[in-house]
Amino acid sequence: xxxxxxxxxxxxxxxxxxxxxxxxxxxxxxxxxxxxxxxxxxxxxxxxxxxxxxxxxxxxxxxxxxxxxxxxxxxxxxxxxxxxxxxxxxxxxxxxxxxxxxxxxxxxxxxxxxxxxxxxxxxxxxxxxxxxxxxxxxxxxxxxxxxxxxxxxxxxxxxxxxxxxxxxxxxxxxxxxxxxxxxxxxxxxxxxxxxxxxxxxxxxxxxxxxxxxxxxxxxxxxxxxxxxxxxxxxxxxxxxxxxxxxxxxxxxxxxxxxxxxxxxxxxxxxxxxxxxxxxxxxxxxxx
Amino acid sequence: xxxxxxxxxxxxxxxxxxxxxxxxxxxxxxxxxxxxxxxxxxxxxxxxxxxxxxxxxxxxxxxxxxxxxxxxxxxxxxxxxxxxxxxxxxxxxxxxxxxxxxxxxxxxxxxxxxxxxxxxxxxxxxxxxxxxxxxxxxxxxxxxxxxxxxxxxxxxxxxxxxxxxxxxxxxxxxxxxxxxxxxxxxxxxxxxxxxxxxxxxxxxxxxxxxxxxxxxxxxxxxxxxxxxxxxxxxxxxxxxxxxxxxxxxxxxxxxxxxxxxxxxxxxxxxxxxxxxxxxxxxxxxxxxxxxxxxxxxxxxxxxxxxxxxxxxxxxxxxxxxxxxxxxxxxxxxxxxxxxxxxxxxxxxxxxxxxxxxxx
Numbered sequence: 180x181x182x183x184x185x186x187x188x189x190x191x192x193x194x195x196x197x198x199x200x201x202x203x204x205x206x207x208x209x210x211x212x213x214x215x216x217x218x219x220x221x222x223x224x225x226x227x228x229x230x231x232x233x234x235x236x237x238x239x240x241x242x243x244x245x246x247x248x249x250x251x252x253x254x255x256x257x258x259x260x261x262x263x264x265x266x267x268x269x270x271x272x273x274x275x276x277x278x279x280x281x282x283x284x285x286x287x288x289x290x291x292x293x294x295x296x297x298x299x300x301x302x303x304x305x306x307x308x309x310x311x312x313x314x315x316x317x318x319x320x321x322x323x324x325x326x327x328x329x330x331x332x333x334x335x336x337x338x339x340x341x342x343x344x345x346x347x348x349x350x351x352x353x354x355x356x357x358x359x360x361x362x363x364x365x366x367x368x369x370x371x372x373x374x375x376x377x378x379x380x381x382x383x384x385x386x387x388x389x390x391x392x393x394x395x396x397x398x399x400x401x402x403x404x405x406x407x408x409x410x411x412x413x414x415x416x417x418x419x420x421x422x423x424x425x426x427x428x429x430x431x432x433x434x435x436x437x438x439x440x441x442x443x444x445x446x447x448x449x450x451x452x453x454x455x456x457x458x459x460x461x462x463x464x465x466x
Numbered sequence: 467x468x469x470x471x472x473x474x475x476x477x478x479x480x481x482x483x484x485x486x487x488x489x490x491x492x493x494x495x496x497x498x499x500x501x502x503x504x505x506x507x508x509x510x511x512x513x514x515x516x517x518x519x520x521x522x523x524x525x526x527x528x529x530x531x532x533x534x535x536x537x538x539x540x541x542x543x544x545x546x547x548x549x550x551x552x553x554x555x556x557x558x559x560x561x562x563x564x565x566x567x568x569x570x571x572x573x574x575x576x577x578x579x580x581x582x583x584x585x586x587x588x589x590x591x592x593x594x595x596x597x598x599x600x601x602x603x604x605x606x607x608x609x610x611x612x613x614x615x616x617x618x619x620x621x622x623x624x625x626x627x628x629x630x631x632x633x634x635x636x637x638x639x640x641x642x643x644x645x646x647x648x649x650x651x652x653x654x655x656x657x658x659x660x661x662x663x664x665x666x667x668x669x670x671x672x673x674x675x676x677x678x679x680x681x682x683x684x685x686x687x688x689x690x691x692x693x694x695x696x697x698x699x700x701x702x703x704x705x706x707x708x709x710x711x712x713x714x715x716x717x718x719x720x721x722x723x724x725x726x727x728x729x730x731x732x733x734x735x736x737x738x739x740x741x742x743x744x745x746x747x748x749x750x751x752x753x754x755x756x757x758x759x760x761x762x763x764x765x766x767x768x769x770x771x772x773x774x775x776x777x778x779x780x781x782x783x784x785x786x787x788x789x790x791x792x793x794x795x796x797x798x799x800x801x802x803x804x805x806x807x808x809x810x811x812x813x814x815x816x817x818x819x820x821x822x823x824x825x
Contacts (some may be wrong), residue, residue, distance in 0.1 A: 213595020215543070263778055269594045271777045273541050274734055278773030281727060285763040285770065397723060401606065404599040408592075442610040445603055449588055452600070456591035 180312040187315055189430035193423030194323030195388065198381040199399055200406030200418040201330065202374040208413055209350045209370040212261065212272050216280040218400030220375055223283055224249055224382025225391050226291060228298055238298040238387050246379045253375030258368040265367070280396065287393035298386035322384045326422070329377060330415050346370060398441070405448040411458025420460055488798035495796065503647050507640045515643045519711055521752050522650035523704050524732060528744035529653040530700040531729035536739035537661060538693045539673030543726045544601025547585070547608050548578040548698045550720035552705025554612060554619065557715060560629035567629040568641050571706040578702025579695050581608070586694045590687070602723065609721035624716030627709065642710055649707055653700055657741050661799040665689055731769050734776050737783025741797040746785050
């Protein structure tokens with residue numbers, strides 16, 4: 180039963196990683212940009228929630244504040260900074276987002292010290308359901324369901340809405356999309372906003388789930404990357420599968436030896452990269 | 467091929483050539499700097515030498531990252547992998563295998579290459595930004611593996627270099643300094659000669675457009691692999707030098723992404739894709755760090771903001787600005803017509819027989 184419990188935990192953890200990965204792969208899909216500050220934005224969202232909680236809000240309710248702030252931050256970041264270096268090669272956006280990563284980490288450290296924090300969600304954190312001998316944590320389950328709901332919503336957004344079509348058209352060929360009257364720079368702004376809105380949710384869920392401190396961002400970026408690479412680029416459901424595989428690898432690894440938590444995830448990622456470099460569920464060939 | 471060997475340009479050799487070729491000017495400057503550097507142990511104290519060694523390894527690290535990212539277009543944020551492996555390899559070779567510690571510094575580079583080869587096979591499957599994170603994941607794997615070796619490599623508490631204990635302090639300091647000089651000059655010479663060579667030309671072509679480069683017969687994979695391994699070697703040797711001065715190595719510090727952050731800032735401030743850039747960048751970075759070292763987070767905030775602002779408003783860096791403003795160039799690695807041909811007026815060319823249109 181120990182094994183079953185571990186597996187269930189791993190799968191549920193995968194939902195969180197799928198959220199991490201979705202934000203990262205969304206902007207890569209639309210504009211081939213990799214945001215090296217992605218993990219730090221996740222942590223930033225957790226701190227924003229912490230600040231909002233000072234008004235006596237439940238952490239889940241702070242989403243109403245954190246999501247809009249992160250969305251606006253994304254649009255401003257894209258339109259104010261990143262759009263200016265588009266088409267100048269891959270170096271400028273990487274250096275800029277790397278600089279932002281260091282900036283966010285150190286501003287948080289200055290404002291909140293290096294101590295670890297926690298978003299206190301009260302009884303929700305420890306609540307669980309028992310099915311015969313398998314215990315399922317209520318909050319991990321909520322996290323997983325949230326991830327699935329967001330992925331379904333994204334799928335519908337891309338397939339059914341005009342804006343979603345514009346996203347896909349810009350992704351395929353920005354030049355031609357512009358000829359059809361789509362303002363690609365505007366689309367990029369929306370994409371980054373959407374990515375950081377997802378990051379906001381991921382950050383708050385992360386903060387309720389575990390302790391966090393200003394410097395844990397880079398490791399979250401790596402988890403996001405691993406979910407994307409395992410699942411395969413450009414596939415929404417691949418990212419969920421990738422997140423689940425990563426979550427499983429980490430929890431099973433940690434069950435064998437607590438220090439193997441991260442290492443097991445890295446090794447599974449490298450194995451996928453060696454055996455099936457396009458990922459297990461890839462849809463686009465533009466790796 | 468020199469312009470004067472092109473048949474249509476042959477007859478303009480009679481125009482006054484520049485008094486000092488860029489190559490000769492560089493040789494004079496390099497000889498001057500090298501000789502001055504070699505006199506340092508004669509007059510400077512150990513504090514000065516230690517500061518210089520630190521400056522040199524930052525400079526050399528930046529040269530290696532610039533070769534990889536600026537010239538070859540492989541933006542890695544996992545170069546700390548080779549620093550850590552180089553440092554550990556040096557200590558293991560010297561302390562466990564009894565190899566002379568100063569020889570071990572250079573052998574450590576080869577150990578880094580040994581690990582860089584399988585790394586390259588994996589990360590070369592990733593494009594652009596994902597390549598960057600991929601290199602980082604590999605560095606993390608090395609860090610975690612070394613940290614999990616709790617007996618041999620003593621896990622998180624790390625190992626201390628013992629081999630230096632038997633050597634007198636002054637001998638130790640002079641040798642460390644001389645090795646730093648070799649590494650500093652070696653890293654610049656490596657980039658200089660590589661970029662003047664045919665593979666160097668192929669490399670920049672690959673960076674600018676991999677497809678186009680491949681279409682004219684460049685083996686882009688092999689070229690990139692060669693540079694990746696060269697940079698791993700260089701960075702590994704530098705890592706060994708670093709831990710020759712620091713003595714105690716811990717996985718979390720040796721494999722810290724901060725190393726790569728420093729490389730990126732030095733190169734970005736100085737100027738990407740030039741040899742002069744990392745030199746100027748290292749000087750600026752060194753000064754900034756000395757002044758801001760007491761400000762903790764603020765110094766990193768400053769560096770982060772600087773990187774963003776530089777990319778937005780001065781992507782060519784300080785050297786790019788100087789180069790454009792004053793037409794300065796210390797390292798002639800770009801291919802162009804001799805200066806006297808570019809500046810010759812049509813009248814002057816006419817007088818010397820003119821350039822005849824090819825038939």
